[in-house]
Amino acid sequence: MAVQAYINFKGNCREAVEFYSQVFGTEKPQIMTFGDMPPDPNQQFTLPEELKNWVMHARLSIHGSVVMFSDVFPDMPLVVGNNISLTIVTANMEDITFAFNKLKEGGKVVMELQETFWSRYYGFVTDKFGIGWQFNYPICEEAADK
Numbered sequence: 767m768a769v770q771a772y773i774n775f776k777g778n779c780r781e782a783v784e785f786y787s788q789v790f791g792t793e794k795p796q797i798m799t800f801g802d803m804p805p806d807p808n809q810q811f812t813l814p815e816e817l818k819n820w821v822m823h824a825r826l827s828i829h830g831s832v833v834m835f836s837d838v839f840p841d842m843p844l845v846v847g848n849n850i851s852l853t854i855v856t857a858n859m860e861d862i863t864f865a866f867n868k869l870k871e872g873g874k875v876v877m878e879l880q881e882t883f884w885s886r887y888y889g890f891v892t893d894k895f896g897i898g899w900q901f902n903y904p905i906c907e908e909a910a911d912k
Contacts, residue, residue, distance in 0.1 A: 770831070770832045770833065770834060771831075771832075771833045771834070771850065771852055772833075772834040772835070772836070773833065773834070773835050773836075773850060773852075773897060774835075774836055774837070774838045774844055775821070775835065775836070775837050775838070775844075775846075775895065776837065776838060776840070776844050776846070777820055777837055777840075778837075778895065779820065779821035779824065779835050779836060779837040780797060780819070780820075780821050780824075781895075782835065782895045782897075783795045783797065783821065783824045783826065783835050785893075785894075785895075786826055786828070786833070787826055788868075789864075789865050789868045789869060790826070790828045790829065790865060792826045792827060792828060793826075793827070795824050795825070795826055796824065796825070797821055797823075797824045798821070798822045798823045798824065799818060799819055799820060799821060799822055800813055800817050800818055800819075800820050800821075800822045800837075801813065801817075801818030801819060802822065803822065817837075817839070817840075820837040821835060821836055821837045822836060822837070823835070823836055824836070828852075828854070829854055829856060829861075833852065846895070846896035848896075848898075850897065850898070851890075851897070851898030851899065851900055852897065852898070852899050852900070853899075853900040853901075853902060854899065854900070854901050854902070855902045855903075855904060856901075856902075856903065857903055857904075858903075859886075859887050859903060862879065862887055862889070862901045862903060863879065865899070865901065866879055866889050866891055866899075866901055869891045869893045869899050870891045870893075871894070872893070872894030873891055873892050873893040873894045874891070874892045875889070875890075875891050876890040876891060876892060876898070877889055877890040879901065884902075884904075884905065885902050885903055885904055885905060886903040886904070886905055887901070887902075887903035888900070888901065888902050888903070889901045
């Protein structure tokens with residue numbers, strides 16, 4: 767059984783998914799919008815026109831892990847950023863450096879890439895969408911993907 771991350775956004779999910787796809791070199795994301803939903807046969811709900819292009823569901827495979835994404839309706843509460851951070855664990859310093867540097871563009875570095883007592887190369891950055899990304903090259907290489 768795998769644990770998968772699900773990240774919610776407030777209208778800018780498509781931009782975030784396309785950005786993460788570029789950063790991590792994933793396949794082109796499949797994006798399902800709220801406008802793709804079939805109409806309500808009981809007419810109990812009419813989707814506002816401005817929400818039709820918002821993302822109902824998208825997913826990316828990032829280094830073998832599935833991360834899912836969605837926009838939430840404007841009246842739903844959302845605390846951006848501090849409710850989740852994603853961790854990439856790999857023994858590839860080039861991948862770590864590239865992704866870290868791309869994610870810090872427009873974002874904020876919490877901890878620069880550096881050696882720590884638990885990692886050969888660790889860094890933490892909050893990207894321009896408010897999502898925290900931790901990068902870890904573990905001391906024990908068996909714990910990393912290759």
